[in-house]
Amino acid sequence: MNSLAGKCVLVVEGDQALARAVCDDLRRYGVEVLGPAPTVHYASLIIGKRRLDGAIVDVKEFGAEVLHLVETLMGYGVPMAFVIARGKEAMAARYRSIETLTRPLNFEQLRRKIAGFRPQTPVRATPAPKGFRAARSVRIAAVNTRNTAEDHWSRLLLKAMRMAREARGEPESRGPSGPGGE
Numbered sequence: 001m002n003s004l005a006g007k008c009v010l011v012v013e014g015d016q017a018l019a020r021a022v023c024d025d026l027r028r029y030g031v032e033v034l035g036p037a038p039t040v041h042y043a044s045l046i047i048g049k050r051r052l053d054g055a056i057v058d059v060k061e062f063g064a065e066v067l068h069l070v071e072t073l074m075g076y077g078v079p080m081a082f083v084i085a086r087g088k089e090a091m092a093a094r095y096r097s098i099e100t101l102t103r104p105l106n107f108e109q110l111r112r113k114i115a116g117f118r119p120q121t122p123v124r125a126t127p128a129p130k131g132f133r134a135a136r137s138v139r140i141a142a143v144n145t146r147n148t149a150e151d152h153w154s155r156l157l158l159k160a161m162r163m164a165r166e167a168r169g170e171p172e173s174r175g176p177s178g179p180g181g182e
Helices: 016-028 040-046 065-076 107-115 130-144 149-167
Strands: 008-012 032-037 054-058 080-084 099-102
Touching: 008 016, 008 040, 016 032, 016 107, 032 040, 040 065, 054 065, 054 107, 080 107, 099 107
Parallel strands: 008 032, 008 054, 054 080, 080 099
Antiparallel strands: none
């Protein structure tokens, strides 16, 4: 029996070629892939709207911006694995317990980690560092405003990705749905 079939996994990866390869590989094994989310903003639009069994997050691609996303995922109790270029030593202690995958990705190892995802106890977010306060308030304001430039570009990117998928003859992936999820 395939322990991956039916799992719903968010893929947050900025490298389009790698993101496509990861998503294609997971779909071949029956994983319902949300994404790839090419930006942290796009990923944040998905979280909370769908049941997530796990997330694969490229932490290097997005820098400090990704920490807010990671905290949100932890708050929902979503298990995750980080894609990193180097060892865990450079990561903050709070995140060292999160599974990691190093580049270049080993897809078999990735599938094993996803098969092992189990719901986590939701974790309360830690207070943002002092220098983070302004950036966080800007991010919250952008999320609460439906017609920001970032929303516009995210919608255009999503539309382009759907058109490309249709042109390749692939079935439509179930992306973000309305409140209540499935």
